[in-house]
Amino acid sequence: xxxxxxxxxKKNSVPFIIDGLKKLEYRGYDSAGISILQEEKLVxxxxxxxxxxxxxxxxxxxxxxxxxxxxTRWATHGKPCEENSHPHTDCTGEIVVxxxxxxxxxxxxxxxxxxxxxxxxxxTDTEVIAHLIEENLKTACGATPKERLINAVRKTNxxxxxxxxxxxxxxxxxxxxxxxxxxxxxxxxLGKDENFLSSxxxxxxxxxxxxxxxxxxxxxxxxxxxxxxxxKNGAEKPLKPVKINWDQKxxxxxxxxxxxxxxxxxxxxxxxDTLRTAQTDFGKLLNLNTRxxxxxxxxxxxxxxxxxxxxxxxxxxxxxxxxxxxxxxxxSEYKYRCxxxxxxxxxxxxxxxxxxxxxxxxxxxxxxxxxxxxxxxxVLASTLxxxxxxxxxxxxxxxxxxxxxxxFTSQLTSLYALALFLGKAKGNISEASFNSLYKELxxxxxxxxxxxxxxxxxxxxxxxxxxxPHFLFLGRNVNFPIALEGALKLKEVSYRSxxxxxAGEIKHGPISIIEKGTxxxxxxxxxxxxxxxxxxxxxxxxxxxFVIAVTTQEGARLAKDxxxxxxxxxxxxxxxxxxxxxxxxxxFAYWTAKRLGCEIDQPRNLAKSVTVE
Ligand code: F6R
Numbered sequence: 024x025x026x027x028x029x030x031x032x033k034k035n036s037v038p039f040i041i042d043g044l045k046k047l048e049y050r051g052y053d054s055a056g057i058s059i060l061q062e063e064k065l066v067x068x069x070x071x072x073x074x075x076x077x078x079x080x081x082x083x084x085x086x087x088x089x090x091x092x093x094x095t096r097w098a099t100h101g102k103p104c105e106e107n108s109h110p111h112t113d114c115t116g117e118i119v120v121x122x123x124x125x126x127x128x129x130x131x132x133x134x135x136x137x138x139x140x141x142x143x144x145x146x147t148d149t150e151v152i153a154h155l156i157e158e159n160l161k162t163a164c165g166a167t168p169k170e171r172l173i174n175a176v177r178k179t180n181x182x183x184x185x186x187x188x189x190x191x192x193x194x195x196x197x198x199x200x201x202x203x204x205x206x207x208x209x210x211x212x213l214g215k216d217e218n219f220l221s222s223x224x225x226x227x228x229x230x231x232x233x234x235x236x237x238x239x240x241x242x243x244x245x246x247x248x249x250x251x252x253x254x255k256n257g258a259e260k261p262l263k264p265v266k267i268n269w270d271q272k273x274x275x276x277x278x279x280x281x282x283x284x285x286x287x288x289x290x291x292x293x294x295x296d297t298l299r300t301a302q303t304d305f306g307k308l309l310n311l312n313t314r315x316x317x318x319x320x321x322x323x324x325x326x327x328x329x330x331x332x333x334x335x336x337x338x339x340x341x342x343x344x345x346x347x348x349x350x351x352x353x354x355s356e357y358k359y360r361c362x363x364x365x366x367x368x369x370x371x372x373x374x375x376x377x378x379x380x381x382x383x384x385x386x387x388x389x390x391x392x393x394x395x396x397x398x399x400x401x402v403l404a405s406t407l408x409x410x411x412x413x414x415x416x417x418x419x420x421x422x423x424x425x426x427x428x429x430x431f432t433s434q435l436t437s438l439y440a441l442a443l444f445l446g447k448a449k450g451n452i453s454e455a456s457f458n459s460l461y462k463e464l465x466x467x468x469x470x471x472x473x474x475x476x477x478x479x480x481x482x483x484x485x486x487x488x489x490x491x492p493h494f495l496f497l498g499r500n501v502n503f504p505i506a507l508e509g510a511l512k513l514k515e516v517s518y519r520s521x522x523x524x525x526a527g528e529i530k531h532g533p534i535s536i537i538e539k540g541t542x543x544x545x546x547x548x549x550x551x552x553x554x555x556x557x558x559x560x561x562x563x564x565x566x567x568x569f570v571i572a573v574t575t576q577e578g579a580r581l582a583k584d585x586x587x588x589x590x591x592x593x594x595x596x597x598x599x600x601x602x603x604x605x606x607x608x609x610x611f612a613y614w615t616a617k618r619l620g621c622e623i624d625q626p627r628n629l630a631k632s633v634t635v636e
Contacts, residue, residue: 025050025051025094025095025096025097025109025121025122025123025124025222026044026047026048026050026051026094026095026123026221026222026223026226027047027092027093027094027121027122027123027188027189027190027209027220027221027222028040028043028044028047028092028093028094028121028190028219028220028221028222028226028227029091029092029093029121029190029192029200029202029219029220029221029245030043030090030091030092030217030218030219030220031089031090031198031199031200031217031218031245031246031247032089032090032214032216032217032218032247033089033216033217033247034089034217035087035088035089036059036088036089036090036091037057037059037081037086037087037088037091039217039219039227039230040057040059040091040092040093041057041074041077041078041081041093042229043093043219043221043226043227044057044074044077044093044094044095044226045074046223046225046226046228046271046274046275047095047221047222047223047225047226048073048074048095049275049282049421049423050095050097050123050222050223050420050421051095051096051097051098051420051421052072052073052074052095052096052097052421053071053072053096053097053098053103053403053404054069054070054071054072054095054096054098054103054104054105054107054108055069055070055072055073055074055076055077055093055094055095055096055108056068056069056070056077056093056094056096056108056109056110056121057069057077057081057086057091057092057093057094057110058091058092058093058110058112058119058121058192059086059087059088059090059091060088060089060090060091060192060194060197060198061086061087061088062088063194063197064194065112065116065117065119065192065194066084066086066088067110067112067119068080068081068084068086069105069108069109069110070105070108071103071104071105071108074095089198089247090192090197090198090199090200091192092110092119092121092190092192092200092220093110093121094108094109094110094121094122096108096109097403097420097421098403098404099125099148099403099416099418100125100129100146100147100148100149101145101146101147102146102403102404103403103404106144106145106146107145107146107147109121109122109147109149110192111144111145111147111149111150111152111153112144112150112153113141113153113154113156113157114140114141114142114154114157115157117193117194117195118153118156118157118160118191118192118193118194119153119191119192120149120150120152120153120156120189120190120191121149121189121190122148122149122152122187122188122189122190123187123188123189123207123208123222124185124186124187124188124189124205124206124207125148125185125186125187125296125299125300125418126148126149126151126152126183126184126185126187127184127185127299128183128184128185129148129151129183132151132155132182132183133150133151136151136154136155136158139158141154141157141158148185149189151183152179152183152187152189152191155179155182155183156172156175156176156179156191156193159174159175159176159178159179160172160175163175163178168193168195168196169196169199172191172193172195172196172199172201173201173242173244173253173257176191176201176203176242177242177257180203180205180242185205185206185299186205186206186207186295186296186299187203187205187206187207188202188203188204188205188206188207188208188209188222188237189202189203190202190203190220191203198246198247199244199245199246200218200220200244200245200246201242201243201244201245202220202237202242202243202245203241203242204237204238204239204240204241204242205239205240206239207222208222208223209221209222209237209243210222210223210224210234210235210236210237211234211235211237211243211245211250212224212226212227212228212230212231212233212234212235213231213233213234213235213250213262213264214227214230214231214233215231216247216248217230217247218245218246218247218249218250219231219245220243220245223274223275223277224267224269224274225271225274225275228267228269228271228274229271232266232267232268233264233265233266234264234265234266234267235250235252235262235263235264235265236265237252239255240254240255241253241254241255241260250262280617281424281613281617281623281624282423282424282624283424283426283428283516283609283613283623283624284613286422286423286424286428286429287428287429287475287478287606287609287610287613288475289419289420289429290419290428290429290432290471290474290475290606291468291469291471291472291475292468293417293418293419293420293429293430293432293433294432294433294436294467294468294471294602295468296418296419296420297416297417297418297419297433297436297437298436298440298464298465298467298468299418300416300418301415301436301437301440311395313448316445316448316449317448317449317450318366318367319345319347319367319368319369319445319449320347320348320365320366320367320368321347321348321349321350321365321367321368321369322341322347322348322349322350322368322369322370322371323349323350323351323352323357323362323368323369323370323371323389323394324337324338324349324350324351324352324370324371324373325351325352325353325354325357325370325371325372325373325382325385325386325389326351326353326354326372326373326374326382327353327354327355327374327379327381327382327633328427328511329375329427329430329431329508329511329512330373330374330375330379330382330427330430330431330434331351331353331354331373332431332504332505332507332508332511333373333431333434333435333438333504334351334371334373334438335351335503335504335507336435336438336501336504336505336601337349337351337371337373337434337435337438337441337442338350338351339500339501339598340438340439340441340442340501340598341438341441341442341445343442343598344442344443344445344446344451344452344460345442345445345446345448345449345451346446346449346451347445347449352385353381354372354379354381354382354384354385354386355381355385357385357388357389358381358384358385358388362388362389362392364392364393366393368389368392368394368395369394369395369396369397370386370389370390370394370395370396370397371396371397371398371399371441372385372386372389372396372397372398372399372400372407372411373398373399373400373434373438374398374399374400374401374405374407375400375401375402375417375422375427375430375434376400376401376402376405376631376632377398377400377401377402377405377406377407377408378402378405378406378407378632379407379632379633380633381633382407383406383407383410386398386407386410386411387410390410395412396410396411396412396413397411397412397413397414397415398410398411398413398414398415399414399415399417399434399437399438399441400414400415400416400417401416401417401418401419401422401430401433403416415437415441417430417433417434417436417437418433419433422631423624423631424623424624425515425624425625425626425629425630425631426512426515426516426612426623426624426626428512428609431508431605432471432602432605432606435601435602435605436464436467436602439464439598439599439602440461440464443457443460443461443464463596463599464599466595467595467599467602470593470595470599470602470603471602471603471606473592473593474592474593474603474606474607475606477590477591477592477606477607477610478610480590480591481590481607481610481611481614482610482614484571484588484590484611485611485614485615485618486618487569487588488540488542488569488571488615489517489614489615489618489619491519491540491541491542491569492519492520493519493520493521493522493536493541494510494513494519494520494521494522494541494542494543494544495510495521495522495523495524495529495533495536495537495541495542495543495544495563495568496509496510496513496521496522496523496524496543496544496545496546496608497523497524497525497526497529497543497544497545497546497556497559497563498523498525498526498545498546498604499525499526499527499546499552499555499556499559500552501597501598501600501601502546502548502600502601502604503523503524503525503526504601505546505601505604505605505608506523506524506525506526506544506546507523508523508605508608509521509523509544509546509605509608509611509612510522510523511523512608512609512611512612513608513611513612513615513616515612515626515629516612516613516615516616516621516623516626517612517615517616517619517621518616518619518621518626518627519615519619526545526555526556526559527555527559529559529562529563530562534562534563534566537563537566537567537568538566538567539567540567540568540569541563541567541568541569542568542569542571543560543563543568543569543570543571544571544573544608544611545559545560545563545570545571545572545573545586546573546601546604547560547572547573547574547578547582548573548574548575548578548592548594548597548600548604549574549575549576549577549578549581549594550597550600551597553578553581557581557582557585560572560582560585560586561585564585564586564587569587569588570585570586570587570588571586571587571588571589571590572586572588572589572590573589573590573592573604573607573608574589574590574591574592575591575592575593575594575600576591576594577594578591579591590607592604592606592607
């Protein structure tokens, strides 16, 4: 995730662009930059850090011009530094590009362009777009520079692959901006004598609420006086703008009331983006050859909070597919327990922020013990990624809400993919099984897109139970950590007391806390453990619990006489189902907190990154 903005109009574009970038900061904030066309010359200013740093640099450089582009970055390729900040230019310095997304074939293109004499100044995938446009301009047809630019950009789109949206400015066509969209967001704001290009509406909402949402494959041409929309074949399309009635704050959250809700809905995309890089990255990731991989004896997973719950699920995945014994530790405990120095150990730290002090301390200990270390992390170049030998990134974009949602399901997805890779490398699963299991994994984002449709059902159920003082969550096997996560999520955002248990354990003690009406949320898809879960429901119900089953269509049919309410999810298979089940619990926590009037995105006493021990 990054934020793009472009302005063309009668006024000086700089204040519009800086202000727009501030509104897009929720999409990324490790560096920012602008390029302004000033008297037919491009002036670029870039700065590491938040947009406020760019603003200071822009005040000093003081560029002025009626057409410009800007970018706030969430690093994916290349560390956060000035050279990697957008806008990026071609060799002539006359073409500038701002980009959001990932160009998957950038390495191949970079090699090809380098062999043609192009010189690269950054480590980013974005820079290939600028050079490719430069290259394609050499042969592009058209009577005017503008027509040639459009044709060169269209050719470029045919050569790049991945999910992207980008904006282009060419010094030879003053007062003209191009915006391209393919699987990453791009919107156009239609103003009076001025038009805007952006990743999201809040960037220009102050100036216009007339918005054009681009479709994949479309391209928008912007000038001061108008906007032209082209389809993927280059044919002009009629403009169908919509009027947005959101206020500024709502707009930053994509129309959702809270970031937590928006991030729950981001999950299909987050999973897709995470998997997009998994296949290429895991192979080379650990720098271990086949012999070394086969010699792996054990895995230690280390994490805190929600990431720890992801690690607990990861244990089932790795033991199931790779047959390697796994221990999962709370990072704050790992640091102080006696860990035997065993050869062939891989230590995996799971962390959204990569800045959690306990996790960093624990992985340092694993390193000192001579273990190979891998981070599963969401933030590029964070401390954890610098400490570990290798990193696999979850590409879910910035997570703003303190309560983690999309990072968790991206971590589960990554751990599943890692387990498959380890299983193949260890010879525990055949190439053919790997291929078919991986194919199944690639369908997960589609299941997730269906899973998020249950919000209304869950919302309705919370109306019945939200005032309860205490909640129970039950799961078994791979769904046991999901029960723990459901309880944590509810505690965090609603301040209610909640506990997660392994369903088989309740009869050994916890059942005593059940009284009339205790909401008991049971994770029970129709799988191999369904009947055991059904017994747990009956045990709880017999003692007065109000049982809510999180299940599948078939499970709902079979459980109808044993439970009070059902939440029905699509079925993705026994090991992938936890990734969907947690969505029901995220909505459950959200709606309970909302009904109780809690501060959802920033719950009391909590911080997004816990950087102290
Ligand atoms: C819960 C939550 C926390 C974090 C934990 C670790 O919603 O967000 O429990 O999961 O503090 O944080 P990271 O993943 O940044 O290491």
